[in-house]
């Protein structure tokens with residue numbers, strides 16, 4: 001059997017992509033806010049509704065630009081149960097990350113644990129809609145309002161997720177979406193900032209292009225984080241397939257749930273059980289409770305791997321246990337995050353994964 005990986009990048013119809021390539025060859029315009037970049041940004045602005053949008057070359061730089069544009073400094077309250085990028089963006093901006101535990105319910109930041117972490121140096125909260133699970137946005141925004149904090153959502157996993165019929169981009173001061181090739185919707189590499197205050201657009205556009213405002217004006221010290229035309233072409237192609245992509249992933253997730261329902265010691269999530277939520281089926285995380293299931297998450301991972309099924313311990317280790325953070329943060333008390341990192345396993349999910357393969361993976365898991 002061919003090995004099965006946890007994900008496989010989506011590719012649009014080759015002929016659709018070729019039509020965009022023809023336009024690039026006609027225009028000789030490869031980057032710097034080209035036609036396709038503008039079209040992609042306009043389509044995304046329509047889709048997300050009611051917010052400013054700025055495209056970047058990747059999600060990580062978008063996060064750093066969010067912190068820069070909002071002038072964040074001092075301390076930022078964030079989650080340890082995420083991809084390295086979230087914390088690195090804070091650290092690289094010379095800000096101190098302050099780790100908040102996560103909620104048992106959906107593994108997003110535990111809103112009840114935020115307030116005790118606020119100090120006079122706190123300027124922002126950076127929660128993550130992990131796996132596309134929507135954070136407790138109401139509580140987070142009321143805490144932020146009470147303490148005059150900014151909120152930047154790492155929404156890397158949450159493209160296509162809606163609450164009350166609107167995109168998750170409506171929450172907080174800014175949201176970052178990642179369009180990396182491994183995400184459910186991608187532009188090869190790519191990132192997007194969505195924000196309430198449309199005045200930020202000018203700052204972000206300058207910051208991502210060396211601070212250049214016009215040919216003779218540079219007032220900000222900026223980097224290069226521009227998205228190019230090939231990325232925008234891939235994004236435009238994939239965007240027209242978005243609802244089909246989500247529909248197919250939903251079927252895969254449903255098949256997993258049918259197979260795993262009632263298996264003692266295996267827990268999965270059903271975000272759309274909340275009628276306000278439209279989920280994107282981005283990931284298939286499960287929690288393996290060794291005491292009940294009889295085998296540990298690591299044993300399940302190893303067994304599957306020996307059969308050519310590559311699951312992923314996403315997220316393990318916790319950020320606070322990484323070599324670069326351990327010394328300073330290794331002792332922070334984060335009981336739920338720590339237990340979840342020991343139990344979590346992401347099962348393969350990608351467009352094109354057959355139902356018989358899902359059944360096979362579940363049978364291996366159960367036996």
Ligand SMILES: *Cc1c(COP(=O)(O)O)cnc(C)c1O
Nearest residue numbers: 058059060083085156178179180
């Ligand atoms: C993918 C990801 C990022 C980084 O996005 P890139 O586009 O890969 O730079 C940040 N945070 C989370 C939670 C992610 O999954």
